[in-house]
Amino acid sequence: MTMPSLLTPTQPTVLMVDQQAGLAFEVGSIDRQALLGNVIALAKTTRAVNLPIVVSTSASAVYSGPLMPAVQEFLPGVASLERHSMNAWEDAAVRAAVENTGRKKLLVSGLLTEACVSFTVLSALADGYDVSVVADACGGVTNDGHSLALRRMEAAGATMTSWLQVLLELQRDWTRKETYADARAIVEARAGGYGIGLAYARDMIHPVKSTG
Template structure:
């Protein structure tokens, strides 16, 4: 596989967002919940800038978990969450069919909880020949140990581990790609921590063509 095929390209990918719901987020202890939500929103916004299809699945919305996080719903206004009964989204025919309908074989997965509703569809999709990338910093587990063990198991089964910022930068790859430059930069500035602060500083404070 050459470098162009190894690196992610937007036209090859589909994203699966699983159970980004408050009732499940209450149990997350593997990372700060606000950080997790920041990263999930950044990933969702990335999908919109690069026109990557997103499948959203929720579970037990009316009895325990609550609806999709409103901030994610706002970023993905045209995406209707697929409600399911089982833990494994890949065993839900509607969710699985939605992924298959995109015709794309590179699947990026993020969600809650890493130990179950993330790892189960990842393992299932791998068994069906998908190339699966787990966006680890947009996943949350009940404990750090549980999250890490689930990540190791998925990686051992063939999944690739990545982060939301790597996905964005891999999609962009060249800051002279003007059609996505503004959108990508805005996501980094608003969600990218110190890196985003640096981009904002460079834009507002550094004027190489201005005499001091």
């Protein structure tokens, strides 16, 4: 039996689909503020590890709005590819942007899980891509809808993951100095108790001297 390999920075492209406020309003599967934090953490991870990223939006002018500004802040210089189809894989510009990276492994995040995420993932799988869904950086209209969509994608061959697992899998060794500072900062800011623990350990080893 062949075991799946762990991610390395030379493998994946991040595909971010419809992370737009108009769609986030519809999300009921996760707290919206938590979702936004997870998407930001993924965006920051993308930059820290220097992964190629393709961003696509839909109905920006009439319904969904642009890529959420809080996410765009951490993707400077990344232009969103606007499309009409719910399925980003059916859009020629999005497809070409992914193909131009030369990578066959995708990390997909987006809204809504029941449609734009699952359609894109299922189509990419059918074309031979190795796809991981960053499930906590996706949101569905309902818990059931989100869960069923994840199950359908997994049954088709997609791997389910989280933004924190992606970051830790890519970092893997805290002595990897070129990404250590950025990776640690993301964990401390976004990973709840784990981040608190890392900050505590740092402060215990290098306590801040009192100026009083």
